[in-house]
Amino acid sequence: MLSRASPIAVPDLPKFHEFMTPLLLVLQANGEMYRQDATDAVIKSTGLTPEQVAITHETSGNSIVRNRIGWASSYLKVAGAIASPKRAHWQLGVNAASLLALGRPATLADLKSFPEYQAHQARKAEQSLANSSGKDDIVSSDSTPEELIEEGITALRDGLVVELLENLKTCEPARFERIVLQVLAAMGYGGGDMRSMQGVPRGPDGGIDGRINEDKLGLDQIYIQAKRYADNSVGRPIVQSFLGAMDHGGCSKGVFVTSSKFTADARDFASGLTTKRLKLIDGPEFAKLMIEYCVGVQIIRTIPIGKLDNDFFGDDE
Incomplete structure (x- = not known):
């Protein structure tokens, strides 16, 4: 309108x-x-x-x-x-x-x-196709208004993911690292305070290579690394090197974030760990986290949608 x-x-x-x-x-x-x-x-x-x-x-x-x-x-x-x-x-x-x-x-x-x-x-x-789980395309004459709204929201979100990835892949590596820290803070890591994570040291390869508190009290810690790549996939050797850094730092939990993708071999290696927990977050998944926790995005409008209150029209007492 x-x-x-x-x-x-x-x-x-x-x-x-x-x-x-x-x-x-x-x-x-x-x-x-x-x-x-x-x-x-x-x-x-x-x-x-x-x-x-x-x-x-x-x-x-x-x-x-x-x-x-x-x-x-x-x-x-x-x-x-x-x-x-x-x-x-x-x-x-x-x-x-x-x-x-x-x-x-x-x-x-x-x-x-x-x-x-x-x-x-x-x-x-x-x-x-991956998100549809085999369901038919809901954009059809049989779609309900609610389904059409959801389809529109999905299309807008997918477009926003693409835009975020374009910006992540072209920003400076140091900027990408700061964004990773912002998202982790928004998720509650480091006590939810960005300032508490400013002291994370930089690794020899230019990526974040340090520890952050998993909670506000610092009872447990997580190793984190962020790599900004435009196209190159992160392979198993790099992930194994990160695991070595976790061992050296005495951490049993790690988060590895990249703006690109992880190879299948790298993911198999991470999922096969038994004594340590390692979460690999690729570009599309990280972009979705940015949207979920409203980092780098703005809510342009909220559209209220009403639903009939059946109790209101129920029998009077």
Whole structure:
């Protein structure tokens, strides 16, 4: 729904995919840009009026135009046409030239030809299949309103996981380590106080390699390591090395977090331990923890959903 601040209707605004080529052209002309500056430049280049930009979703109060440009950037990132060289910045990606060479506005169908987009869709399908437990797709004519809401929430959460992973994989290793500590603090480790975990020493490989309190009293301790990788998987040798660090530190429990993935061999090794407990957390799982404990994400709106109170309409006493 729209706010009444402007008489302009949503159909008068470009669809999100219609912002893809204007965004590419802006980045082609200016090079690397801060996300907000690029968005403003796209608005200017497309000739949208202040009244159009002021149109907002009634539930969130966010600009529809800016939201759609954000979605355009997300799809272009997935297709490898936009890259994030650093936090909150955009630049042209490896596949941008192909879209700009079309001589016409790029469409979603054009993105499907890129291997990066195909791989992303395959991962989404695999994740969806894993989460469905074999159930039929609920988006059908037989779906209840509640089921459609849940499907929408799942789609939004999956998209947020992808965005978080993109940022985690491109941030500085030290920044990734701080984020790991923030999540652990939000989960209650170290007594839930980030300051109590500032003294964790850095290992020789640049990753966190130290102990944190499992509880506020420090009756038990956990060894922790965080490795920020863009693509490389963490294999068994690295996990075994971490286990050696646990032995040296006298800890029987450990948490190993990476922004990428663990190999099957590494997971088998960790799950096969008998005298120690070692939890491996890969990028997607860590992103979900960030969402669950609201670290690095914002709650943009809460939508109340009513249900009939049968007791209210019961027989009067």
